[in-house]
Every structure is written in C-alpha cells, then in structure tokens.
Amino acid sequence: MQHAEGYVRSEIDHGIATIEFFHPSSNALPGAILTDLAKTINDIGIDERVKVIVLRSAGEKAFCAGASFDELVAISSEADGKTFFSGFAHVINAMRKCHKFIIGRVQGKAVGGGVGLAAACDYVIATETAAVKLSELAVGIGPFVVGPAVERKIGVSSFSQLAIDATEWRSAEWGKKHGLYAELHSNIEELDDAVKSLADKLAHSSPDAMAQLKKIFWQGTEHWDTLLSERAAISGRLVLSSFTRNAINAFKTKAK
Numbered sequence: 001m002q003h004a005e006g007y008v009r010s011e012i013d014h015g016i017a018t019i020e021f022f023h024p025s026s027n028a029l030p031g032a033i034l035t036d037l038a039k040t041i042n043d044i045g046i047d048e049r050v051k052v053i054v055l056r057s058a059g060e061k062a063f064c065a066g067a068s069f070d071e072l073v074a075i076s077s078e079a080d081g082k083t084f085f086s087g088f089a090h091v092i093n094a095m096r097k098c099h100k101f102i103i104g105r106v107q108g109k110a111v112g113g114g115v116g117l118a119a120a121c122d123y124v125i126a127t128e129t130a131a132v133k134l135s136e137l138a139v140g141i142g143p144f145v146v147g148p149a150v151e152r153k154i155g156v157s158s159f160s161q162l163a164i165d166a167t168e169w170r171s172a173e174w175g176k177k178h179g180l181y182a183e184l185h186s187n188i189e190e191l192d193d194a195v196k197s198l199a200d201k202l203a204h205s206s207p208d209a210m211a212q213l214k215k216i217f218w219q220g221t222e223h224w225d226t227l228l229s230e231r232a233a234i235s236g237r238l239v240l241s242s243f244t245r246n247a248i249n250a251f252k253t254k255a256k
Contacts, residue, residue, distance in 0.1 A: 116146025
C-alpha cells in the first residue's frame with residue numbers, strides 16, 4: 001500500500017513473509033501507515049502459505065522515529081487523539097494475536113512507538129547502532145500505548161528508566177542486556193544474514209508448535225484490546241495540552 005509519503009509493502013517467499021514500512025521522516029508512523037501495518041499483519045497472519053514473519057523498515061538509518069509530529073500537532077479533539085494513538089494499539093494487538101512468530105529487523109535507532117514495535121516482535125535482531133529512546137514525556141505525553149509491550153519485554157524497572165529519562169538514548173547494548181534485542185550485529189549485511197538464517201529455520205519448523213509457543217509467550221495479555229484502547233485515550237487527552245503543542249513545535253523547529 002503506497003501513500004503520498006511512505007508505504008507498507010509485503011512479500012512472501014518460501015514461507016517467509018517480509019513486511020516493510022517506510023516514511024521519509026526517519027520511518028515515522030502517521031495514521032495511514034499504522035492502519036496499513038495492522039491490516040497487513042492481520043492478513044498475513046491468516047495466510048497459510050506463511051510460516052514466519054519478518055518486520056522491517058526501509059533504508060539504512062533509523063528503524064522508526066515513532067509517532068508523526070505533523071499529525072500530533074494537527075489533533076484538535078480528544079476523539080481525534082484517541083483515534084490516532086489507537087493506530088499503535090491496533091498494530092501491537094495485531095502482532096500479539098498473530099499465530100506466527102514475528103522477527104524484528106532493527107537496523108538503526110528506535111524512538112517512542114518504534115521501541116513499542118520492536119518490543120512487540122517475538123525475536124529481535126539489531127545492529128550495534130540501534131539505540132532506543134522513549135521520548136514521549138519530553139513532549140508532554142507518555143509511552144502509554146506502547147508501555148505494556150515494552151514493559152512485558154524488558155520489565156517494569158527498565159521500562160520506567162526509559163519512560164522517565166525521556167531525552168537520553170540507551171545503547172543497543174543496553175537493549176540487548178535488558179531483553180529487547182536477542183542479537184546484535186556490527187553491520188547491516190551481518191544483520192540481514194542473521195535474520196535470513198533464523199527465518200529459514202523457522203520456515204521449516206512445526207507451525208503448530210510455533211503457534212502454541214506464541215500463545216504461551218503472550219499469556220496474560222488477553223485484556224490488551226481494552227487496555228491499549230484506554231491508554232490511547234490518555235495520550236489523546238494529553239496531546240491537546242498547551243505544554244505538548246509548544247514542546248512539539250519546539251522539536252520541529254529544532255529539527256529543521
């Protein structure tokens with residue numbers, strides 16, 4: 001699915017489905033791309049040709065810059081805000097409910113919602129440049145929607161550190177130490193070799209066994225449809241504050 005700015009694409013090869021997203025602003029995630037991503041994951045999740053999924057973004061730099069600042073500034077009501085942040089909720093819930101393992105390929109930095117995407121993958125392979133930051137508090141909101149996925153993966157203490165120290169990067173090594181990343185590689189070529197190697201192995205593994213394992217890995221998250229929707233409402237309310245407006249505009253000015 002192609003947009004004026006960015007796309008979500010998927011292809012299936014020998015039981016491996018690769019889902020790739022792109023946006024010119026460091027692979028940020030506007031609402032249209034979030035909608036497409038959730039739909040693509042849901043559709044591929046029920047495609048019997050597919051044994052395993054690789055989730056990746058385009059380019060060699062940032063993995064994902066999180067929410068689109070342009071769309072955040074344009075939100076004018078709590079309902080609009082909830083709708084926007086529900087886009088992240090739908091993607092995380094699609095990843096959670098998918099019966100297939102999702103391998104995350106993280107080639108660079110991940111911010112905010114991008115950290116949530118990585119955390120919702122079942123196994124993440126990253127490069128040594130894949131630093132992470134939950135920057136939401138710095139703009140007057142918080143990592144409410146992605147929080148449950150991040151906390152599930154790295155624990156309350158590490159999630160709290162990321163959420164509170166919202167302006168500082170944590171290194172890829174930190175991400176590996178705390179369980180966000182399973183493997184780190186020194187360059188993109190090695191990253192791709194490792195992703196392909198694992199995907200090939202899983203494409204020849206028992207689909208039933210993998211589906212049962214996935215169920216066990218995600219046990220205790222059955223209420224997330226409701227939980228993430230409630231969290232989206234919190235962000236949707238906070239994003240309307242003058243604090244957030246000013247902070248985002250300051251960020252955008254600095255980025256120019």
